Structures are given as structure tokens and as C-alpha cells.
Amino acid sequence: MPRLGLPGSHPSGAHSWTPFPADWPNRFSDEAVAQYAQAVVVGDLFGPEVSTENLTFYRRALEDAQGASNVGLLRAADHPELLEVLTRCKGPLALDDLRVRLGEKAFWPLLGEYCRAETATAEGFVDLLLLHRPGAETEAYLATWFR
Numbered sequence: 001m002p003r004l005g006l007p008g009s010h011p012s013g014a015h016s017w018t019p020f021p022a023d024w025p026n027r028f029s030d031e032a033v034a035q036y037a038q039a040v041v042v043g044d045l046f047g048p049e050v051s052t053e054n055l056t057f058y059r060r061a062l063e064d065a066q067g068a069s070n071v072g073l074l075r076a077a078d079h080p081e082l083l084e085v086l087t088r089c090k091g092p093l094a095l096d097d098l099r100v101r102l103g104e105k106a107f108w109p110l111l112g113e114y115c116r117a118e119t120a121t122a123e124g125f126v127d128l129l130l131l132h133r134p135g136a137e138t139e140a141y142l143a144t145w146f147r
Contacts, residue, residue: 029120032091058089094145
């Protein structure tokens with residue numbers, strides 16, 4: 001089964017919604033959420049192993065991009081050379097980790113609320129998560145992926 005919309009795909013693809021530096025704060029909402037939703041849908045259509053394959057690809061791409069693992073998603077715009085791998089690989093992995101941590105019933109409404117926000121930035125996602133899930137577990141999650 002082919003992987004769809006992965007890093008290195010043609011820049012005019014459906015996930016290149018914020019190509020200009022002024023728009024980069026929104027790359028998390030454009031790319032990370034879209035890539036993760038795509039992995040979930042592909043898994044629903046073709047089986048969970050295909051979704052796992054996509055997430056494994058993201059993980060390997062993140063590991064292969066020198067320095068990207070150490071850059072939090074809140075700092076993605078500060079690293080234009082890593083922007084694609086951070087938003088298209090680290091972002092979906094962060095969302096998958098949160099889905100596992102929160103469970104289905106809490107994750108999907110939170111993501112839906114975030115996607116409906118007028119200013120869907122990585123900072124907005126962090127603020128929303130802290131509003132709904134304050135505490136040490138959320139802080140540990142944010143330290144792993146966003147800070």
C-alpha cells in the first residue's frame with residue numbers, strides 16, 4: 001500500500017497551504033493535523049498496519065533529519081531548514097502520542113475544537129491543551145514535543 005502525502009512530495013501538493021514565512025506559525029495546523037488525519041483515514045480505509053507504516057515513516061524521517069528531534073514544535077518557524085520535517089513528521093507523531101495518552105473520547109473533541117479555532121497555531125494548540133488538561137502529565141507531553 002503506498003504512503004500518501006509524505007515529506008518530499010511535490011510542493012504544490014494539498015498540504016502546502018502556508019508557503020510564505022509570514023504564514024509559518026500556522027504550519028502546525030496545516031501540515032501536522034493534515035498529515036495525522038491522513039494517516040488515520042488511510043488506516044481506516046486500508047487497515048491499521050498502513051497507518052502504522054505511515055507513522056513509522058514519519059518517525060524515521062524525524063530521526064534522519066539532523067537536529068530535528070531536539071527542536072520543539074513551538075520553535076519550528078525558527079528553523080526553516082527543518083520546517084517540513086517538524087510539521088509533517090514530528091507534528092503527526094505528537095498528535096498520535098496525545099491520542100494514546102488521552103484516549104479516543106478526549107482526543108477527537110479536543111482536536112475538533114482546535115481545528116475550528118480562528119487562529120490555529122501550535123501555540124493555540126498548546127493553550128487549548130493546557131486549558132482542558134492542565135497538570136504534570138500535559139507538561140511532560142509538551143516538554144517532549146512542543147518545547
